[in-house]
Amino acid sequence: GESVGLHLPTLSVQEGDNSIINCAYSNSASDYFIWYKQESGKGPQFIIDIRSNMDKRQGQRVTVLLNKTVKHLSLQIAATQPGDSAVYFCAENPYGGATNKLIFGTGTLLAVQP
Amino acid sequence: EPEVTQTPSHQVTQMGQEVILRCVPISNHLYFYWYRQILGQKVEFLVSFYNNEISEKSEIFDDQFSVERPDGSNFTLKIRSTKLEDSAMYFCASSALMGTQYFGPGTRLLVL
Numbered sequence: 001g002e003s004v005g006l007h008l009p010t011l012s013v014q015e016g017d018n019s020i021i022n023c024a025y026s027n028s029a030s031d032y033f034i035w036y037k038q039e040s041g042k043g044p045q046f047i048i049d050i051r052s053n054m055d056k057r058q059g060q061r062v063t064v065l066l067n068k069t070v071k072h073l074s075l076q077i078a079a080t081q082p083g084d085s086a087v088y089f090c091a092e093n094p095y096g097g098a099t100n101k102l103i104f105g106t107g108t109l110l111a112v113q114p
Numbered sequence: 115e116p117e118v119t120q121t122p123s124h125q126v127t128q129m130g131q132e133v134i135l136r137c138v139p140i141s142n143h144l145y146f147y148w149y150r151q152i153l154g155q156k157v158e159f160l161v162s163f164y165n166n167e168i169s170e171k172s173e174i175f176d177d178q179f180s181v182e183r184p185d186g187s188n189f190t191l192k193i194r195s196t197k198l199e200d201s202a203m204y205f206c207a208s209s210a211l212m213g214t215q216y217f218g219p220g221t222r223l224l225v226l
Contacts, residue, residue: 046214102215
């Protein structure tokens, strides 16, 4: 069946280091991927997205990489700050745009040590 | 910056009671959604709504659930007869056509 899963449930990094959060997806028809950040007690906050016709997209301090060959998605956060501490979810649109439904992964907790 | 808002932030109800969760999507968005997140689990899709009708729903969204856009700004989720397992965070989201979905802060529902 469809699934979006994360390799690491918890990632602990030192402030100032770079963080890499990984995600695997199973549906090769997925054409749209999003990373969300969720702080405790809040809703998912959009970070960055990427479509399947790209393999890399950069934002402010964040980069998303998409490897369609192995169905892998990663989020890189440069110079990680304490405010980056949160749960990070990848989500995919699994039906090539025929639906807006998002399927979320299980989440990775990023803990930034000062 | 426009954002999705939800009320109430917390709702406690007795099993079997009806609850209505309210959302105000971003004003120029056309697609509206409800998702839920049981404590410690991932976010799950419930339903999407476009052009005043449901465009897709999940297996979770059974006959106990309904959605409505009663006016030009609100989008509601009704649970007719709540069960213990309905306890969760309920998130509303909206998007412009097929674009990025922006989420509200959620309503924490506790069914006793």
